Amino acid sequence: MDFNHTDDRRMLADMAGRFVREQYPIEARHEAAKTDDGFSRETWAQMAELGLIGALFSEDAGGFGGAGFDIAVVFEELGKGLVTEPFLANLLAGTALTHGNDSQKSILESVVGGETLLAFAHGEPTSRYDLEHVDTRAETSGDGYVLNGNKAVVISGDRADHLVVSAQTETGISLFLVPANTDGIHVRSYPTVDGYRAAEIALKDVAVSKDALIGEEGQGLPIIREVIAKGTLAVSAEALGAIEMAIDMTLDYLKTRKQFGVPIGKFQALQHRMADMMTEREQIRSAVINAAGNLETSERDWNISALKNLIGRSGRMIAEESIQMHGGIAMTWEYAVGHYAKRIIMIDHLFGDVDHHMEQIIKMGRAA
Amino acid sequence: MDLNYTESEQAFQAEIREFMATKLPKRLADKTRDHKRLTKADMEEWHSILNEAGYLTGHWPEQFGGKGWNAIERTIFDEEMTAANGPRLVPFGLNMLAPVLMAFGSPEQQNHYLPRIANGDDWWCQGYSEPGAGSDLASLKMSAELDGDHYVLNGQKTWTTLGQHANMIFCLVRTSKEGKQQEGISFILVDMDTPGVEVRPIILLEGTHEVNEVWFTDVRVPAENLVGEENKGWTYAKYLLVHERSGIAGVGAALSGLEHLKHIAADQMKDGKPLLDDPFFAARLAEIEVDLSAMRTSNLRVTQAADDGAPPGPETSMLKIKGTEIRQSINDLTRRALGPYAMPFVSEALDAGYNEEPIGPDYANPIAADYFNHRKTSIYGGSNEVQRNIISKMMMGL
Numbered sequence: 001m002d003f004n005h006t007d008d009r010r011m012l013a014d015m016a017g018r019f020v021r022e023q024y025p026i027e028a029r030h031e032a033a034k035t036d037d038g039f040s041r042e043t044w045a046q047m048a049e050l051g052l053i054g055a056l057f058s059e060d061a062g063g064f065g066g067a068g069f070d071i072a073v074v075f076e077e078l079g080k081g082l083v084t085e086p087f088l089a090n091l092l093a094g095t096a097l098t099h100g101n102d103s104q105k106s107i108l109e110s111v112v113g114g115e116t117l118l119a120f121a122h123g124e125p126t127s128r129y130d131l132e133h134v135d136t137r138a139e140t141s142g143d144g145y146v147l148n149g150n151k152a153v154v155i156s157g158d159r160a161d162h163l164v165v166s167a168q169t170e171t172g173i174s175l176f177l178v179p180a181n182t183d184g185i186h187v188r189s190y191p192t193v194d195g196y197r198a199a200e201i202a203l204k205d206v207a208v209s210k211d212a213l214i215g216e217e218g219q220g221l222p223i224i225r226e227v228i229a230k231g232t233l234a235v236s237a238e239a240l241g242a243i244e245m246a247i248d249m250t251l252d253y254l255k256t257r258k259q260f261g262v263p264i265g266k267f268q269a270l271q272h273r274m275a276d277m278m279t280e281r282e283q284i285r286s287a288v289i290n291a292a293g294n295l296e297t298s299e300r301d302w303n304i305s306a307l308k309n310l311i312g313r314s315g316r317m318i319a320e321e322s323i324q325m326h327g328g329i330a331m332t333w334e335y336a337v338g339h340y341a342k343r344i345i346m347i348d349h350l351f352g353d354v355d356h357h358m359e360q361i362i363k364m365g366r367a368a
Numbered sequence: 369m370d371l372n373y374t375e376s377e378q379a380f381q382a383e384i385r386e387f388m389a390t391k392l393p394k395r396l397a398d399k400t401r402d403h404k405r406l407t408k409a410d411m412e413e414w415h416s417i418l419n420e421a422g423y424l425t426g427h428w429p430e431q432f433g434g435k436g437w438n439a440i441e442r443t444i445f446d447e448e449m450t451a452a453n454g455p456r457l458v459p460f461g462l463n464m465l466a467p468v469l470m471a472f473g474s475p476e477q478q479n480h481y482l483p484r485i486a487n488g489d490d491w492w493c494q495g496y497s498e499p500g501a502g503s504d505l506a507s508l509k510m511s512a513e514l515d516g517d518h519y520v521l522n523g524q525k526t527w528t529t530l531g532q533h534a535n536m537i538f539c540l541v542r543t544s545k546e547g548k549q550q551e552g553i554s555f556i557l558v559d560m561d562t563p564g565v566e567v568r569p570i571i572l573l574e575g576t577h578e579v580n581e582v583w584f585t586d587v588r589v590p591a592e593n594l595v596g597e598e599n600k601g602w603t604y605a606k607y608l609l610v611h612e613r614s615g616i617a618g619v620g621a622a623l624s625g626l627e628h629l630k631h632i633a634a635d636q637m638k639d640g641k642p643l644l645d646d647p648f649f650a651a652r653l654a655e656i657e658v659d660l661s662a663m664r665t666s667n668l669r670v671t672q673a674a675d676d677g678a679p680p681g682p683e684t685s686m687l688k689i690k691g692t693e694i695r696q697s698i699n700d701l702t703r704r705a706l707g708p709y710a711m712p713f714v715s716e717a718l719d720a721g722y723n724e725e726p727i728g729p730d731y732a733n734p735i736a737a738d739y740f741n742h743r744k745t746s747i748y749g750g751s752n753e754v755q756r757n758i759i760s761k762m763m764m765g766l
Binding site: 001002003004005006009069251254255263265266268271272274275276278279282283284285286287289290292293294303306309310313358361362365 | 369370371372373374377440644647650651653654655657658659661662663664665666668669672673676682683685686689690753755756757759760763764765766
C-alpha cells in the first residue's frame with residue numbers, strides 16, 4: 001500500500017497545474033466561454049501538445065496513461081481553473097471508442113492530438129440518471145441501421161466532429177460512432193449555468209453503415225457503465241480541484257476581510273465552519289483515491305457511487321459555505337468564488353446526484 | 369499510489385490473522401463481541417498474550433524492544449485484531465506515556481519503565497484534566513513544589529480512566545506561575561501507592577465505573593520522576609497529541625461497530641422484512657459507510673505521511689472529529705435499530721456469570737448504554753470544538 005504518486009504522475013500533475021495557474025486566468029476563461037465554441041481552440045491545441053489529452057488514454061488507445069489516477073490528477077488541476085475545453089466529452093466518447101474496430105480506434109490518435117472532437121450522446125430527455133433508459137431506436141435497414149430519437153444535455157455536443165450515440169437495437173442497447181454532419185442530425189447548442197456548452201441532439205432517420213457499430217450489437221451497456229464510471233471519477237476529481245480553490249479563497253478572505261475592527265477569521269462562528277470544510281475536503285480527497293484505485297477492480301461501482309454521493313453532500317456544503325462566509329462579494333460575477341461554487345453544485349447533476357448514488361449503494365449492499 | 373497490500377504486507381496480515389485465530393482466547397473474543405464488561409484480569413491476560421508474541425509493542429522502535437512497525441503494518445494489526453474481536457488495548461502506558469519517555473525521558477526512565485509497560489508490571493493512568501481545566505487544559509492548577517530532592521504534589525485530577533486499576537499515574541503539574549500558563553507546566557510520574565494519593569470513583573450517566581477522581585495531598589515524589597525539563601511539560605503533552613496519530617480515528621472500532629449494526633438490522637424485522645431493507649434505514653447506513661470508507665483512507669494517508677516524516681498538521685484533529693462523529697452515528701443508528709428493546713438495561717447482565725434469560729434479543733442489552741457512554745468521545749482528548757480551534761489556528765494563524 002502506498003499513497004504517494006509515482007514521479008511520472010506527479011510531473012503530470014505539476015505540469016497541468018502550472019499551465020492552469022499561469023496560462024489560464026479566469027478572465028480569459030470567461031471570454032472563451034462566451035464565444036460560439038465555448039472554449040479556446042488555441043488553448044486546446046496547447047493542452048494537447050502538453051499531453052493532457054493523451055494522459056487520459058492508455059498506450060494501446062493512442063495515449064500514455066489512462067489509469068484512474070491519471071484521470072484524477074489531470075481533472076483535479078482542470079477543476080482549479082474551471083477549464084472549459086472539452087476534456088470530459090472526449091474522455092467519455094474516447095473511452096467508448098477503445099472498444100471499437102480498428103478504423104474507429106484510429107480516430108483516437110487525432111483526438112489525443114487535439115484535432116478531432118468527440119461527444120458522448122447517451123442521456124435522453126426522460127432518462128434522468130438511468131443508464132439503461134434508452135428510447136432512441138436503431139432499426140436494421142439494408143446493410144446498416146437507421147437511428148431515430150433524442151439525446152439530452154450532451155456535454156460539448158455542439159462542436160463534436162463525431163458523436164458516440166446509444167440506441168436500442170433488436171438485441172439490446174448498442175453504441176454507434178456517427179459523424180456529426182450526417183444527414184438527419186439536428187444540434188441545438190446552448191450554454192450551461194456554470195459556463196460550459198451542451199446540446200440537445202435530435203436524430204431523424206439518420207442512416208449509418210454496419211461499420212458504425214462500436215463493439216457487438218446489443219452489448220453497449222457494459223461499455224456505457226465503464227464510460228460513466230470514468231466520467232464520474234473525472235468530474236469528482238474536477239470538483240475536488242474546484243473545492244480546493246473555493247476553500248483557499250475563503251481562507252484568504254477570512255484572514256484579510258475586516259469587520260468590527262478585526263479580521264473576520266477571528267470569529268469562532270466562522271473558524272469552526274472552515275475547519276469542517278477542510279475536514280470534508282480531506283474526506284473527498286480520500287474518496288477520489290479510493291475510486292481511482294478501484295477503477296479496474298470489482299469494487300469499482302461501489303467506490304464510484306460512494307465518491308459521487310460524498311461530492312454531492314460535502315461538495316454542496318463547501319460551495320454554499322464559501323459563498324456565505326464571503327458575504328456579498330461572493331454574489332458578484334466579478335469575484336471568482338461564485339463560479340467555483342457553481343461548478344461544484346452542477347457536478348451534482350452529472351452522472352447521478354447525491355440521492356441517485358445513495359440508491360446505487362443501497363442496491364449494491366442488498367446484492368452483496 | 370497503490371491501494372493493494374504488497375506481498376510482504378499480505379504475509380504480515382496472514383501472520384496476524386493466524387495469530388488471532390489461534391491465540392485469542394474465545395472467552396475474551398465472545399465478551400468483546402457481545403459488549404460484555406472486561407475485568408482487569410481479562411485485559412492483563414490479553415496484553416500478556418500479545419506481549420509474549422512481541423505484538424503488544426510491535427509499533428515501538430526496535431531500540432526500545434519493539435518491532436518498528438510502520439503505519440501500514442500497525443493498521444493491519446489493528447484491523448485484524450478488531451475483526452477477530454480482540455479486546456481493545458489499554459493505551460495509557462503503551463501508546464501515551466511510552467512515546468513521551470522515548471523522546472524526552474532519561475535513559476534510566478526508559479530502561480526502567482518501558483519494559484515494565486510491555487510486561488504489564490505497571491498499569492498507567494493519565495493525570496491531565498482537572499475540575500477547572502477541561503478543554504482549557506493549560507489552566508491546570510495541581511501544584512508541584514520542590515522540597516529537597518522531592519516534589520510535593522497538591523491538587524486534584526479528574527476523568528482518570530481505569531484509574532481504579534492503576535498503580536502509576538503520569539501527571540501534568542504546575543511548577544511555576546510565572547509567564548504564560550503553558551510555560552509553568554511539568555510532566556511527572558507518580559507511584560499511586562505514595563501516601564496522600566486517593567482515588568474516588570465517578571459513575572457515568574449509564575451507570576458504569578470507568579473514570580475516577582484522583583486527589584493528591586502533600587504527595588512526595590522523587591525529583592528524578594520528572595520527565596525532561598521542568599516547565600517543559602506542555603511541550604511533551606503536545607508532542608504526544610500530534611505524534612500519536614495512529615488510532616485517533618478509531619477505524620477498527622467503527623468497522624466492527626458497523627458489522628454489528630448490520631447483523632442487528634438483518635435480524636430486526638419491520639413490516640415483515642429485515643430492517644436492512646427499509647429505504648430510510650438503508651440510506652442512513654449507506655451514508656455512514658461512505659463516510660467511513662473515505663475516513664479509512666484518510667487515516668492511512670495521515671499515518672503514512674507521519675511515517676515519512678511529514679510535519680504534524682491539522683489532519684490529526686480532522687481525524688479526531690470525523691472519527692468520533694462516525695462512531696457516534698453508528699451508535700445512534702444501532703440504538704434506533706432495536707426499536708423498543710433499546711430501553712431495557714440490566715447492568716449485571718454485562719458481567720461474566722450472569723445466567724438469566726436476556727430481555728428481548730440477546731444483543732440488545734448493552735446498546736443504548738453504549739450509545740450514552742460514547743457521547744464521551746467527542747468531549748475527551750480535546751473536545752471536537754477544541755479540535756476545530758486547533759485546525760483554525762494552524763490554517764489561519766490568527
